[in-house]
Amino acid sequence: MMRYTDKRVVVTGGASGIGLATARRLFAEGATLALVDLDIDGARRGAGAIDASGVRVAGYGANVADSAAVTNVLRSAEEWMGGIDVVVNSAGIIARGAIGETSDEAWRRVVDIDLSSMFYVARAVAPAMRRAGRGAIVNVASVAGSVGAVNAAYAAAKGGVIALTRQLANELSTDSIRVNSVSPGFTATPLNQELRAAGSEAAWANRIPLGRFGLAEEIAAVCAFLGSDDASYITGIDLVADGGLSAVARPDYIPAGAAMGGYQGVRQ
Ligand SMILES: NC(=O)c1ccc[n+]([C@@H]2O[C@H](COP(=O)([O-])OP(=O)(O)OC[C@H]3O[C@@H](n4cnc5c(N)ncnc54)[C@H](O)[C@@H]3O)[C@@H](O)[C@H]2O)c1
Secondary structure (H helix, E strand, O other): OOOOOOOEEEEEOOOOHHHHHHHHHHHHOOOEEEEEEOOHHHHHHHHHHHOOOOOOEEEEEOOOOOHHHHHHHHHHHHHHHOOOOEEEEOOOOOOOOOHHHOOHHHHHHHHHHHHHHHHHHHHHHHHHHHHHOOEEEEEEOOHHHOOOOOOHHHHHHHHHHHHHHHHHHHHHHHHOEEEEEEEEOOEEOHHHHHHHHOOOHHHHHOOOOOOOOEEHHHHHHHHHHHHOHHHOOOOOOEEEEOOOOOOOOOOOOOOOOOOOOOOOOOOO
16 A cells, blocks of 8 residues: 555654654655654654655654744754645653642643644644645544543543544634544553553453554554545544453453353343
8 A cells, every 4th residue: 555655744753652653654655754753863763764765754853742843843844845744643641640649740741742732733734734735634642531541631631632633623624634533542662661561461451352452553554544545534533443442341350252241142
C-alpha cells in the first residue's frame, strides 16, 4: 500500500513509541515527514533511523504544550515540506496516582501536554490545510478517556481529546479537513516500560480479551488508516484499538472465554 505518496505529514511525539512507529509506517507508504518532539535529539535520531538520506524525514524540537512553539515548528515544517496534508498528534505523557496525590501543578501539566497541545496544533495547522484544500488530523486519545482506569488528569485530558476531536471535525469539515481520534488500550511502549518492568504486564494482559498488550505498530496501522484517503468518509470518530479491554467487564475471578460460566443457551 502506498497511500501517502506525495503526502506531507507532521507527527508529534515522533521520537518514540506510537509516534515513531506511525512515522515509520507512513514513510513506508510514501510520506514525507516532520517528526516533532520535546526530545529534539530523539526526533533527529528517529528521523535518521527511518530515512538516513534525510530527504524525506526531518526531526524538530518543540514543546507541544507551548502554543507559540507549536506555531513556529509547524511553520518550519510547512516551509520544509512545502505544505502539510496530515497531522498525527501522538505527543503525550501518562500520570498516575489518586486525586489526593495529584497537585494543581501535576493536573495542569497533564492537561496542557495531553489536551491543550492538540488544540494548539489544530489551530496552527488549519490555515496550511486550508491552503492545501484538504487535510486530516489524527489525535491519539486513550481508552482512559472513556473508562476510568488510570488517573483523573489523564482521564479528563483524554476524554477532552475525544470531545475536541468531534468539535474540530464539525468546525473544519467546511474546509474538507477530517479530524478523528484513536484510543489505544495498553500498548507496549516506553510510556509504560516501568509498569511492565514491575511485573504487572501479565496481570493486566489477563484482563484484555486478546490476552496481551498491543504493539506500537498496531496503533500506527490505525493512525495510518484514519489519516489516509481510505478513511475519506470518516470524520469525528474515536476508533478504539484496545484488544477488547473496554468492551467487556472481566474481573480477575472470571477466566477468559468463561464469562457465562458454562451457560449453553436457552434450556428447553
Ligand atoms: N502506550 C500506551 O499504553 C498508550 C495507551 C493509550 C494512549 N497512549 C497515548 O499514545 C501517545 C503516545 O504515547 P507512547 O506510548 O508512544 O509514549 P512514548 O513515551 O513512547 O512517546 C511519547 C512521546 O511524546 C513526547 N512528548 C512528551 N511530552 C511532550 C511535549 N510536551 N512536547 C513534545 N513532545 C512531547 C515524548 O518525548 C515521547 O517521544 C500518548 O498521547 C499517550 O497518552 C498510549
